[in-house]
Amino acid sequence: MRASSQGSLAAATDRWEAVLGTAGSDSFRYGTELFGVVDVLDGSAALRRALTDPSRSGEDKAAVVAGVFGPKVSGAVADLLAGLVRSRWSAEGDLADSIEELGTTSLLAGAESRGDLIRVEDELFRTIRLLADNRELRLALADKDRTVADRQRLLTSLFGARVAPETAALLERALSTHRAPTLTAALVRLNEAAAARRQQLVAVVTAARPLTQVQVARLGEILARAYGRAVQVNVALDPTVVGGLRIQLGDEVIDATMLARLDEAQRRLAG
Incomplete structure (x- = not known):
């Protein structure tokens, strides 16, 4: 996603988080409504073009949104969509992708509001x-x-x-x-x-043998120091793992040897 679209999504997310902060159980409904909007956009290239056409005014595009989705979604979602189509998008598909992301955010916010x-x-x-x-x-x-x-x-x-x-x-x-x-x-x-959303990285640790709680906690501490953020350690077992341990954070893979080097480097920096 290019800069214009990223900026539009970031601005919409900030506004939407303020709504979700007080939405409680309504967040679930908002999420499902947003997914429904994405499905409609995915099925209509003409509508995607109409809502992302830079030559059309924001008010014109907001009117299209109101006509197509207004009767089908809640007021909060309608306001969000109107703001989104008034923004600039680098590619027509970026609008639907961003609404998909906001739908996911809404569902996660609903779970968060219940402590789930x-x-x-x-x-x-x-x-x-x-x-x-x-x-x-x-x-x-x-x-x-x-x-x-x-x-x-x-x-x-x-x-x-x-x-x-x-x-x-x-x-x-x-x-x-x-x-x-x-x-x-x-x-x-x-x-x-x-x-x-919990401000944590996720490390998927594949181990040849089960890890103790102490070992999992230790891994979390090493990775948190290395990445400067809290790390959630999820452990899976695979007896064929070479070296007994494989760690993946997003697209990055860390083997046991690298982990040891990270730990030693952090120890030296700490004095």
Whole structure:
């Protein structure tokens, strides 16, 4: 996303966070409404062009939004959309991508308002691990011959009412969106978004053997010192891991040797 779009999204996010701060349970409804808007935009190139055309006035585009979405969304979401289309976008697809991100933010804010954000983050991570360990399930969920609704039912049936409502909504969304190359990639992004909302990085630690709580805490401390932020350590087991340990933060992979060097460097800096 280029500078104009990034600036527009950042400004909208700041305004929207102020709304979410007092929305409570309404945040869930806002999130699902925003996802519905994205679906409409994804299905209409003409509408995307109309709402991002720099030659049209902001008021004209806001009027289009009101006509198309006004009767279908809450007042808060309608105001958000009006502000978004008045902004500048580098590419027509950036508007829908930004609304998708704001929808995710809304659901996570709803979980946060109930004190369930950590739960949602953990449930997303456990789903990622379940897919990693179950090839048949991955293939079934990736089967394009099955409808999205069918695949959503399959995924939801694995958990039922056992997960937070925000987790269920995000899982279903991950199946229907095209904004990630795979379901697992979509879930990783959502997991990282939940962690970021708690101002933490997520480290996925794949170990050959189970780690003790002391070892997990120690890993978190080393990584936090190295990256200057709190780090949530999620542990998965894989006996084939070379060296016994593999750590991934976003796109960066750290092996056990590098971790030891980081720890030693931090010790020296600390005197």
